[in-house]
Amino acid sequence: MTQLAEHPPIDQIWDWLHAVPDPEIPVISLTDLGIIRDVAYDGDTLVVTVTPTYSGCPATSIINLDIETALRDQGIQNIRLKQQIFPPWTTDWLTPEGAEKLEKYGIAPPTAAGGPKRCPHCGGANLEKLSQFGSTPCKAQWKCTDCLEPFDYFKCI
Amino acid sequence: MSAVDQQALFQFLLRMGDNTLVLGHRVSEWCGHAPVLEEDIALANTALDLIGQTQFWLGLAGEVEGKGQDADALAFRRDVWDFRNFLICEMPNGDFGQTLMRQFLFDAWASVTLAHLQTSSDERVAGIAAKASKEVAYHLERSADTVVGLGDGTEESHKRMQAALEYLWPYVGEMFVSDDVDTAMVAAGIAPDPASLRAEYDAIITRVLTQATLDIPQSAFAHKGGRDGSIHTEHLGHLLTSMQWLQRVYPDASW
Numbered sequence A: 001m002t003q004l005a006e007h008p009p010i011d012q013i014w015d016w017l018h019a020v021p022d023p024e025i026p027v028i029s030l031t032d033l034g035i036i037r038d039v040a041y042d043g044d045t046l047v048v049t050v051t052p053t054y055s056g057c058p059a060t061s062i063i064n065l066d067i068e069t070a071l072r073d074q075g076i077q078n079i080r081l082k083q084q085i086f087p088p089w090t091t092d093w094l095t096p097e098g099a100e101k102l103e104k105y106g107i108a109p110p111t112a113a114g115g116p117k118r119c120p121h122c123g124g125a126n127l128e129k130l131s132q133f134g135s136t137p138c139k140a141q142w143k144c145t146d147c148l149e150p151f152d153y154f155k156c157i
Numbered sequence B: 001m002s003a004v005d006q007q008a009l010f011q012f013l014l015r016m017g018d019n020t021l022v023l024g025h026r027v028s029e030w031c032g033h034a035p036v037l038e039e040d041i042a043l044a045n046t047a048l049d050l051i052g053q054t055q056f057w058l059g060l061a062g063e064v065e066g067k068g069q070d071a072d073a074l075a076f077r078r079d080v081w082d083f084r085n086f087l088i089c090e091m092p093n094g095d096f097g098q099t100l101m102r103q104f105l106f107d108a109w110a111s112v113t114l115a116h117l118q119t120s121s122d123e124r125v126a127g128i129a130a131k132a133s134k135e136v137a138y139h140l141e142r143s144a145d146t147v148v149g150l151g152d153g154t155e156e157s158h159k160r161m162q163a164a165l166e167y168l169w170p171y172v173g174e175m176f177v178s179d180d181v182d183t184a185m186v187a188a189g190i191a192p193d194p195a196s197l198r199a200e201y202d203a204i205i206t207r208v209l210t211q212a213t214l215d216i217p218q219s220a221f222a223h224k225g226g227r228d229g230s231i232h233t234e235h236l237g238h239l240l241t242s243m244q245w246l247q248r249v250y251p252d253a254s255w
Protein backbone atom coordinates (compact mmCIF):
# COMPACT_ATOMS: atom_id res chain seq x y z
CA MET A 1 0.00 0.00 0.00
CA THR A 2 2.99 2.34 -0.33
CA GLN A 3 1.32 3.52 -3.51
CA LEU A 4 -1.21 5.43 -1.43
CA ALA A 5 1.44 7.95 -0.49
CA GLU A 6 1.41 9.16 -4.09
CA HIS A 7 -2.24 10.15 -3.90
CA PRO A 8 -2.97 13.78 -3.11
CA PRO A 9 -4.05 14.03 0.54
CA ILE A 10 -7.75 14.19 1.33
CA ASP A 11 -7.48 17.77 2.65
CA GLN A 12 -6.07 18.80 -0.70
CA ILE A 13 -9.03 17.20 -2.48
CA TRP A 14 -11.46 19.13 -0.26
CA ASP A 15 -9.63 22.36 -1.14
CA TRP A 16 -9.99 21.61 -4.83
CA LEU A 17 -13.67 20.80 -4.44
CA HIS A 18 -14.09 24.04 -2.49
CA ALA A 19 -13.21 25.84 -5.72
CA VAL A 20 -15.93 24.12 -7.80
CA PRO A 21 -18.92 26.47 -8.15
CA ASP A 22 -22.52 25.36 -7.94
CA PRO A 23 -23.72 25.42 -11.56
CA GLU A 24 -26.97 27.25 -10.74
CA ILE A 25 -25.69 29.64 -8.08
CA PRO A 26 -22.04 30.08 -9.08
CA VAL A 27 -21.20 32.43 -6.19
CA ILE A 28 -21.18 29.49 -3.81
CA SER A 29 -19.13 26.34 -4.13
CA LEU A 30 -20.26 22.74 -3.84
CA THR A 31 -18.68 22.53 -0.40
CA ASP A 32 -20.40 25.76 0.71
CA LEU A 33 -23.67 24.11 -0.28
CA GLY A 34 -22.82 21.07 1.83
CA ILE A 35 -23.64 18.49 -0.81
CA ILE A 36 -20.24 16.75 -0.77
CA ARG A 37 -20.68 14.25 2.03
CA ASP A 38 -17.43 12.33 1.89
CA VAL A 39 -14.10 12.04 0.11
CA ALA A 40 -12.08 8.84 0.53
CA TYR A 41 -9.77 6.49 -1.32
CA ASP A 42 -10.93 3.00 -2.16
CA GLY A 43 -7.62 1.47 -3.22
CA ASP A 44 -6.52 3.58 -6.17
CA THR A 45 -9.92 5.09 -6.75
CA LEU A 46 -11.01 8.37 -5.26
CA VAL A 47 -14.63 8.09 -4.15
CA VAL A 48 -16.59 11.33 -3.83
CA THR A 49 -19.97 10.98 -2.16
CA VAL A 50 -22.54 13.54 -3.24
CA THR A 51 -26.09 14.11 -2.03
CA PRO A 52 -28.74 15.89 -4.14
CA THR A 53 -30.38 19.04 -2.79
CA TYR A 54 -33.78 18.11 -4.28
CA SER A 55 -34.73 14.75 -5.79
CA GLY A 56 -35.37 16.18 -9.21
CA CYS A 57 -32.64 18.81 -9.21
CA PRO A 58 -31.62 18.98 -12.88
CA ALA A 59 -28.16 20.23 -11.89
CA THR A 60 -27.22 16.86 -10.36
CA SER A 61 -25.62 15.45 -13.50
CA ILE A 62 -23.81 18.72 -14.23
CA ILE A 63 -22.50 18.79 -10.67
CA ASN A 64 -21.10 15.27 -11.09
CA LEU A 65 -19.50 16.27 -14.36
CA ASP A 66 -17.98 19.41 -12.80
CA ILE A 67 -16.51 17.42 -9.89
CA GLU A 68 -14.99 14.90 -12.23
CA THR A 69 -13.56 17.58 -14.52
CA ALA A 70 -12.07 19.56 -11.63
CA LEU A 71 -10.37 16.50 -10.17
CA ARG A 72 -9.11 15.27 -13.54
CA ASP A 73 -7.61 18.71 -14.12
CA GLN A 74 -5.58 18.09 -10.96
CA GLY A 75 -4.28 14.85 -12.39
CA ILE A 76 -6.53 12.39 -10.60
CA GLN A 77 -7.27 9.49 -12.89
CA ASN A 78 -9.58 7.11 -11.06
CA ILE A 79 -12.68 8.80 -9.74
CA ARG A 80 -15.96 7.31 -8.66
CA LEU A 81 -18.98 9.41 -7.78
CA LYS A 82 -21.34 7.92 -5.31
CA GLN A 83 -24.86 9.22 -4.76
CA GLN A 84 -26.14 9.11 -1.21
CA ILE A 85 -29.66 10.26 -0.35
CA PHE A 86 -29.72 9.46 3.35
CA PRO A 87 -29.51 11.43 5.56
CA PRO A 88 -31.33 13.86 3.27
CA TRP A 89 -29.65 17.15 2.49
CA THR A 90 -30.65 19.99 4.75
CA THR A 91 -29.95 23.70 4.55
CA ASP A 92 -28.22 23.27 7.93
CA TRP A 93 -25.31 21.94 5.88
CA LEU A 94 -24.94 25.23 4.04
CA THR A 95 -21.82 26.81 5.57
CA PRO A 96 -21.98 30.26 7.25
CA GLU A 97 -19.57 31.41 4.54
CA GLY A 98 -22.00 30.09 1.93
CA ALA A 99 -24.93 31.91 3.55
CA GLU A 100 -22.96 35.15 3.51
CA LYS A 101 -22.05 34.77 -0.16
CA LEU A 102 -25.70 34.08 -1.03
CA GLU A 103 -26.90 37.25 0.63
CA LYS A 104 -24.25 39.38 -1.07
CA TYR A 105 -25.36 37.90 -4.38
CA GLY A 106 -28.99 38.90 -3.72
CA ILE A 107 -30.42 35.61 -2.47
CA ALA A 108 -31.73 35.65 1.09
CA PRO A 109 -30.17 32.72 2.99
CA PRO A 110 -32.37 30.11 4.69
CA THR A 111 -33.54 30.69 8.25
CA ALA A 112 -35.09 28.25 10.69
CA ALA A 113 -38.10 30.58 10.93
CA GLY A 114 -39.01 29.56 7.39
CA GLY A 115 -38.73 32.96 5.73
CA PRO A 116 -36.05 35.53 4.91
CA LYS A 117 -34.76 37.69 7.75
CA ARG A 118 -34.22 40.80 5.64
CA CYS A 119 -34.20 42.02 2.07
CA PRO A 120 -30.85 41.11 0.49
CA HIS A 121 -30.94 44.39 -1.48
CA CYS A 122 -31.79 47.09 1.06
CA GLY A 123 -31.85 45.21 4.35
CA GLY A 124 -35.51 46.09 4.85
CA ALA A 125 -37.63 43.92 7.11
CA ASN A 126 -41.02 44.40 5.44
CA LEU A 127 -41.29 41.37 3.24
CA GLU A 128 -44.00 39.35 1.57
CA LYS A 129 -44.02 35.94 -0.03
CA LEU A 130 -44.89 35.86 -3.73
CA SER A 131 -44.61 32.14 -4.31
CA GLN A 132 -43.56 28.97 -2.54
CA PHE A 133 -41.36 28.15 -5.55
CA GLY A 134 -38.73 30.15 -7.35
CA SER A 135 -36.30 29.96 -10.25
CA THR A 136 -34.81 26.68 -9.03
CA PRO A 137 -36.28 23.96 -6.78
CA CYS A 138 -34.25 25.23 -3.82
CA LYS A 139 -35.66 28.76 -3.86
CA ALA A 140 -38.91 30.65 -3.19
CA GLN A 141 -39.91 34.09 -4.46
CA TRP A 142 -40.29 36.98 -2.07
CA LYS A 143 -40.72 40.71 -2.39
CA CYS A 144 -39.47 43.62 -0.28
CA THR A 145 -42.15 46.22 0.34
CA ASP A 146 -39.52 48.81 1.34
CA CYS A 147 -37.53 48.88 -1.91
CA LEU A 148 -40.20 47.03 -3.94
CA GLU A 149 -37.61 44.65 -5.37
CA PRO A 150 -38.40 40.95 -5.74
CA PHE A 151 -35.76 38.49 -4.58
CA ASP A 152 -35.08 34.79 -4.22
CA TYR A 153 -35.13 33.16 -0.81
CA PHE A 154 -33.16 29.96 -0.32
CA LYS A 155 -35.77 27.63 1.20
CA CYS A 156 -35.03 26.04 4.53
CA ILE A 157 -35.38 22.26 4.39
CA MET B 1 -38.33 -13.57 10.41
CA SER B 2 -39.20 -14.70 6.93
CA ALA B 3 -37.40 -13.40 3.88
CA VAL B 4 -39.08 -10.44 2.27
CA ASP B 5 -41.18 -11.43 -0.70
CA GLN B 6 -39.18 -9.72 -3.47
CA GLN B 7 -42.04 -9.85 -5.95
CA ALA B 8 -44.34 -8.07 -3.50
CA LEU B 9 -41.62 -5.51 -2.74
CA PHE B 10 -41.19 -4.91 -6.47
CA GLN B 11 -44.94 -4.29 -6.82
CA PHE B 12 -44.93 -1.95 -3.85
CA LEU B 13 -42.06 0.07 -5.31
CA LEU B 14 -43.76 0.24 -8.72
CA ARG B 15 -46.84 1.65 -7.02
CA MET B 16 -44.81 4.34 -5.29
CA GLY B 17 -42.83 5.20 -8.43
CA ASP B 18 -45.75 5.06 -10.85
CA ASN B 19 -47.78 7.44 -8.68
CA THR B 20 -45.07 10.08 -8.78
CA LEU B 21 -44.22 9.42 -12.42
CA VAL B 22 -47.76 9.68 -13.77
CA LEU B 23 -48.74 12.62 -11.58
CA GLY B 24 -45.40 14.32 -12.26
CA HIS B 25 -45.99 14.01 -16.00
CA ARG B 26 -49.53 15.33 -15.67
CA VAL B 27 -48.34 18.34 -13.70
CA SER B 28 -45.56 18.98 -16.22
CA GLU B 29 -48.25 19.39 -18.93
CA TRP B 30 -48.89 22.81 -17.38
CA CYS B 31 -45.40 24.04 -18.19
CA GLY B 32 -45.86 27.24 -20.19
CA HIS B 33 -49.66 27.24 -19.76
CA ALA B 34 -50.33 28.23 -16.14
CA PRO B 35 -52.45 31.32 -15.42
CA VAL B 36 -49.54 33.34 -14.02
CA LEU B 37 -45.77 32.98 -14.12
CA GLU B 38 -45.38 32.16 -10.41
CA GLU B 39 -47.86 29.31 -10.71
CA ASP B 40 -46.17 28.04 -13.85
CA ILE B 41 -42.86 27.88 -12.00
CA ALA B 42 -44.47 26.28 -8.96
CA LEU B 43 -46.13 23.58 -11.06
CA ALA B 44 -42.91 22.89 -12.96
CA ASN B 45 -40.97 22.61 -9.69
CA THR B 46 -43.57 20.26 -8.22
CA ALA B 47 -43.39 18.10 -11.35
CA LEU B 48 -39.60 18.09 -11.11
CA ASP B 49 -39.67 16.91 -7.50
CA LEU B 50 -42.12 14.15 -8.39
CA ILE B 51 -40.03 12.96 -11.33
CA GLY B 52 -36.95 13.03 -9.11
CA GLN B 53 -38.70 10.88 -6.53
CA THR B 54 -39.71 8.55 -9.37
CA GLN B 55 -36.06 8.00 -10.21
CA PHE B 56 -35.44 6.77 -6.67
CA TRP B 57 -38.52 4.56 -6.43
CA LEU B 58 -38.30 3.03 -9.90
CA GLY B 59 -34.51 2.78 -9.65
CA LEU B 60 -34.90 0.69 -6.53
CA ALA B 61 -37.75 -1.27 -8.14
CA GLY B 62 -35.46 -2.24 -11.01
CA GLU B 63 -32.75 -3.28 -8.56
CA VAL B 64 -35.19 -5.45 -6.59
CA GLU B 65 -36.58 -6.99 -9.76
CA GLY B 66 -33.03 -7.94 -10.76
CA LYS B 67 -33.61 -8.10 -14.50
CA GLY B 68 -31.38 -5.21 -15.42
CA GLN B 69 -34.14 -2.62 -15.84
CA ASP B 70 -33.29 0.89 -14.63
CA ALA B 71 -35.77 3.66 -13.83
CA ASP B 72 -35.87 4.79 -17.47
CA ALA B 73 -36.61 1.30 -18.75
CA LEU B 74 -39.48 0.97 -16.29
CA ALA B 75 -40.84 4.42 -17.10
CA PHE B 76 -40.64 4.22 -20.88
CA ARG B 77 -40.97 0.56 -21.80
CA ARG B 78 -44.09 -0.53 -20.04
CA ASP B 79 -47.61 -0.22 -21.35
CA VAL B 80 -50.84 0.74 -19.59
CA TRP B 81 -51.50 -2.67 -17.99
CA ASP B 82 -48.07 -2.67 -16.31
CA PHE B 83 -48.66 0.62 -14.49
CA ARG B 84 -49.52 0.56 -10.79
CA ASN B 85 -50.46 4.16 -10.04
CA PHE B 86 -53.65 5.34 -8.37
CA LEU B 87 -56.28 6.32 -10.93
CA ILE B 88 -56.40 9.82 -9.45
CA CYS B 89 -52.84 10.45 -10.68
CA GLU B 90 -53.80 9.89 -14.31
CA MET B 91 -56.97 11.99 -14.25
CA PRO B 92 -56.83 14.93 -16.69
CA ASN B 93 -55.69 18.32 -15.46
CA GLY B 94 -59.00 20.05 -16.13
CA ASP B 95 -58.80 23.67 -15.08
CA PHE B 96 -56.18 25.06 -12.70
CA GLY B 97 -58.46 24.47 -9.73
CA GLN B 98 -58.99 20.82 -10.60
CA THR B 99 -55.24 20.32 -10.98
CA LEU B 100 -54.58 21.82 -7.55
CA MET B 101 -57.43 19.85 -5.96
CA ARG B 102 -55.95 16.62 -7.38
CA GLN B 103 -52.55 17.71 -6.10
CA PHE B 104 -53.92 18.42 -2.64
CA LEU B 105 -55.74 15.08 -2.39
CA PHE B 106 -52.53 13.33 -3.44
CA ASP B 107 -50.13 15.45 -1.34
CA ALA B 108 -52.14 14.72 1.80
CA TRP B 109 -51.85 10.97 1.10
CA ALA B 110 -48.14 11.28 0.28
CA SER B 111 -47.34 13.23 3.43
CA VAL B 112 -49.06 10.69 5.67
CA THR B 113 -47.60 7.66 3.85
CA LEU B 114 -44.04 8.97 3.63
CA ALA B 115 -44.03 9.85 7.32
CA HIS B 116 -44.71 6.18 8.11
CA LEU B 117 -42.25 4.90 5.52
CA GLN B 118 -39.42 6.72 7.25
CA THR B 119 -39.44 3.95 9.84
CA SER B 120 -39.48 1.19 7.22
CA SER B 121 -37.46 -1.93 8.00
CA ASP B 122 -35.88 -1.51 4.55
CA GLU B 123 -33.40 1.33 4.93
CA ARG B 124 -33.46 2.06 1.19
CA VAL B 125 -37.21 2.71 1.41
CA ALA B 126 -36.74 4.77 4.59
CA GLY B 127 -34.03 6.83 2.88
CA ILE B 128 -36.17 7.71 -0.13
CA ALA B 129 -39.11 8.51 2.16
CA ALA B 130 -36.98 10.85 4.28
CA LYS B 131 -35.83 12.72 1.18
CA ALA B 132 -39.27 12.88 -0.44
CA SER B 133 -41.01 13.92 2.80
CA LYS B 134 -39.21 17.25 2.87
CA GLU B 135 -40.35 18.05 -0.66
CA VAL B 136 -43.89 16.86 -0.12
CA ALA B 137 -44.23 19.10 2.96
CA TYR B 138 -43.78 22.06 0.59
CA HIS B 139 -46.14 20.63 -2.00
CA LEU B 140 -48.85 20.10 0.60
CA GLU B 141 -48.46 23.56 2.07
CA ARG B 142 -48.88 25.11 -1.35
CA SER B 143 -51.72 22.91 -2.66
CA ALA B 144 -53.65 23.30 0.62
CA ASP B 145 -53.18 27.11 0.53
CA THR B 146 -54.42 27.22 -3.05
CA VAL B 147 -57.42 25.01 -2.34
CA VAL B 148 -58.38 27.33 0.53
CA GLY B 149 -57.73 30.46 -1.54
CA LEU B 150 -59.86 29.30 -4.45
CA GLY B 151 -62.50 27.45 -2.41
CA ASP B 152 -63.04 30.43 -0.15
CA GLY B 153 -62.53 32.85 -3.04
CA THR B 154 -65.01 34.23 -5.53
CA GLU B 155 -68.37 32.67 -6.33
CA GLU B 156 -66.93 31.34 -9.58
CA SER B 157 -63.76 29.87 -8.04
CA HIS B 158 -65.78 28.30 -5.21
CA LYS B 159 -68.14 26.66 -7.70
CA ARG B 160 -65.22 25.25 -9.70
CA MET B 161 -63.42 23.91 -6.63
CA GLN B 162 -66.57 22.21 -5.38
CA ALA B 163 -67.05 20.66 -8.83
CA ALA B 164 -63.39 19.52 -8.86
CA LEU B 165 -63.79 17.92 -5.45
CA GLU B 166 -66.91 16.08 -6.54
CA TYR B 167 -65.24 14.92 -9.76
CA LEU B 168 -62.13 13.61 -7.97
CA TRP B 169 -63.73 12.28 -4.79
CA PRO B 170 -64.58 8.80 -6.19
CA TYR B 171 -60.83 8.32 -6.79
CA VAL B 172 -59.77 8.97 -3.19
CA GLY B 173 -60.94 5.62 -1.81
CA GLU B 174 -58.45 3.63 -3.88
CA MET B 175 -55.57 5.06 -1.85
CA PHE B 176 -56.77 3.18 1.23
CA VAL B 177 -57.67 -0.25 -0.11
CA SER B 178 -55.28 -2.98 1.05
CA ASP B 179 -54.43 -6.14 -0.85
CA ASP B 180 -51.94 -9.05 -0.72
CA VAL B 181 -48.99 -6.85 -1.63
CA ASP B 182 -49.79 -4.61 1.35
CA THR B 183 -50.18 -7.59 3.65
CA ALA B 184 -46.70 -8.77 2.64
CA MET B 185 -45.25 -5.28 3.17
CA VAL B 186 -46.83 -4.97 6.60
CA ALA B 187 -45.56 -8.45 7.59
CA ALA B 188 -42.03 -7.47 6.58
CA GLY B 189 -42.26 -4.12 8.36
CA ILE B 190 -41.58 -2.32 5.10
CA ALA B 191 -44.75 -0.28 4.73
CA PRO B 192 -47.90 0.50 6.71
CA ASP B 193 -51.31 -0.90 5.85
CA PRO B 194 -52.92 1.76 3.61
CA ALA B 195 -56.29 1.22 5.28
CA SER B 196 -54.74 2.23 8.62
CA LEU B 197 -53.81 5.67 7.26
CA ARG B 198 -57.33 6.84 6.47
CA ALA B 199 -57.98 8.58 9.79
CA GLU B 200 -54.80 10.66 9.55
CA TYR B 201 -55.66 11.54 5.96
CA ASP B 202 -59.22 12.50 6.80
CA ALA B 203 -57.99 14.78 9.57
CA ILE B 204 -55.88 16.76 7.08
CA ILE B 205 -58.43 17.03 4.31
CA THR B 206 -61.34 17.79 6.62
CA ARG B 207 -59.42 20.68 8.18
CA VAL B 208 -58.38 22.15 4.81
CA LEU B 209 -61.63 21.57 2.91
CA THR B 210 -63.66 23.02 5.77
CA GLN B 211 -61.46 26.11 5.75
CA ALA B 212 -61.98 26.24 1.98
CA THR B 213 -65.78 26.30 2.63
CA LEU B 214 -66.18 23.18 0.48
CA ASP B 215 -68.60 20.33 1.17
CA ILE B 216 -66.93 16.94 1.45
CA PRO B 217 -69.00 14.43 -0.55
CA GLN B 218 -70.60 11.71 1.57
CA SER B 219 -70.36 8.88 -0.96
CA ALA B 220 -67.85 6.14 -0.14
CA PHE B 221 -67.93 4.73 -3.67
CA ALA B 222 -64.42 4.29 -5.03
CA HIS B 223 -63.11 3.59 -8.53
CA LYS B 224 -60.32 1.04 -8.26
CA GLY B 225 -57.93 -0.84 -10.49
CA GLY B 226 -54.93 1.46 -10.88
CA ARG B 227 -52.89 0.09 -7.99
CA ASP B 228 -53.04 -3.49 -9.25
CA GLY B 229 -53.18 -2.59 -12.92
CA SER B 230 -56.47 -4.40 -13.51
CA ILE B 231 -58.33 -1.38 -14.87
CA HIS B 232 -56.88 1.98 -15.78
CA THR B 233 -58.92 4.85 -17.19
CA GLU B 234 -58.70 5.67 -20.88
CA HIS B 235 -56.62 8.70 -19.91
CA LEU B 236 -53.46 6.77 -19.05
CA GLY B 237 -52.95 5.48 -22.60
CA HIS B 238 -53.07 9.01 -23.96
CA LEU B 239 -50.63 10.19 -21.34
CA LEU B 240 -48.19 7.40 -22.17
CA THR B 241 -48.28 8.05 -25.91
CA SER B 242 -46.99 11.52 -25.21
CA MET B 243 -44.59 10.60 -22.38
CA GLN B 244 -43.06 7.54 -24.06
CA TRP B 245 -43.11 8.74 -27.64
CA LEU B 246 -39.42 9.41 -28.03
CA GLN B 247 -38.23 6.12 -26.57
CA ARG B 248 -40.74 4.23 -28.66
CA VAL B 249 -39.72 5.88 -31.91
CA TYR B 250 -35.99 5.98 -31.15
CA PRO B 251 -35.34 3.14 -28.69
CA ASP B 252 -32.32 3.76 -26.44
CA ALA B 253 -31.94 7.35 -27.64
CA SER B 254 -29.86 9.32 -25.15
CA TRP B 255 -28.39 12.79 -24.96
Ligand SMILES: [Zn+2]
Pocket (backbone or CB within 6 Å): A119, A120, A121, A122, A123, A124, A144, A145, A146, A147, A148, A149
Ligand atom coordinates in the same frame (compact mmCIF):
# COMPACT_ATOMS: atom_id res chain seq x y z
ZN1 LIG C 1 -35.53 45.83 -0.09
